[in-house]
Amino acid sequence: MNHNTPLSPRPLRHLSEVQRRVLTTAQLRAHGVTAAETVEHARPGGPWQQFLPGVFLLHQGPPTVEEQLHAVLLYASRSPLGTQAAGVPSQPGPDGPHAPVRYPDAMITGLAALGLHGFSCPPALPTLKRIDVLVPRSRRLRSIGCARVIRTPLLPAPRVVAGLSVAPVPRALADAVAQLPDAETVRRLLTEAVRGGHCEPAAVVRELNQARLLSRPHVVEAVDSLLAEGRAIAEERLYRMVRDHGLPDPVWNVDLRLPGGPHLGGLDAYWPEQAVAVELDTRAPRQGDRPDDDALWSEYARKREHLERLGITVVHVTPKKLRDAPEQQATVVRTALMASADRDPSAYVIVLPR
Incomplete structure (x- = not known):
């Protein structure tokens, strides 16, 4: 048989x-x-x-x-x-x-x-x-x-x-x-995960955090490379979204300041005439952080609230949204640009390269 x-x-x-x-x-x-x-x-x-x-x-x-x-x-x-x-x-x-x-x-x-x-x-x-x-x-x-x-x-x-x-x-x-104790092998695996489009950096770091692996120096080093790689890929997706969906060209990677006043924060894309900004959220939880903790949003929220009080509309996007729904994100940005004509003029701000 x-x-x-x-x-x-x-x-x-x-x-x-x-x-x-x-x-x-x-x-x-x-x-x-x-x-x-x-x-x-x-x-x-x-x-x-x-x-x-x-x-x-x-x-x-x-x-x-x-x-x-x-x-x-x-x-x-x-x-x-x-x-x-x-x-x-x-x-x-x-x-x-x-x-x-x-x-x-x-x-x-x-x-x-x-x-x-x-x-x-x-x-x-x-x-x-x-x-x-x-x-x-x-x-x-x-x-x-x-x-x-x-x-x-x-x-x-x-x-x-x-x-x-x-x-x-x-x-x-x-x-x-x-x-894996080998730092180079770990780095190659994490890099391929992002470059190959298998997953987003935040999801990887979240799993490493839950597995309590972020206390290992060679893993932390690889994660730093992973986040830098993920940031570059997200920025490229943002460039492609603006180009492929016919949005007007913004100024890229700028800092905003009030004249003679404080630094307002960095932005990934900014349309000065319409006072519309796009900010990429490429954060990832590290060891000891809780992904659902409101503190993770505090810095983004404070900056967004401050800019919007000055009349600047902030569109918040994630790498995953840019990957999975670029057309939808482009529509959100386009709507914000069109709505600028109905808003009061924004405060005067100084735009500097970041």
């Missing part, structure tokens, strides 16, 4: 090819294979092999990378859905009868997840000796073989990549960085 041999009473038509080659004890039992038969087939010289506790490869020889990833998720998952392991008929999902199997309470994370997300700088998947798998803290699992168990009090919503449950990029980065 091998993975091509029909198992009864439940057929394997709803499973993908790799899912037919990697099955748990419970799945085999649901397909009519007794525990004794499973042990017999997995003996030395038999047609099967036990790869992880309770997880069997229905062939001999080394597993493929896809089989390893699937096996790790089966080992860590409570009970994979869509496999009829519990005797419940599978229901075709939005992707049809071969929709990706879901793995409750388990997802690939760390370097393996980054490879699945399309990162180029992590080691190639076939070279990884360990595959990190994220599970709830309450799960009683141990790391064994190629499966390294990472626990968390709150699982993020997984992404489905190649039919596998995979941690979102910020969480996968944090789990990878936790295992």
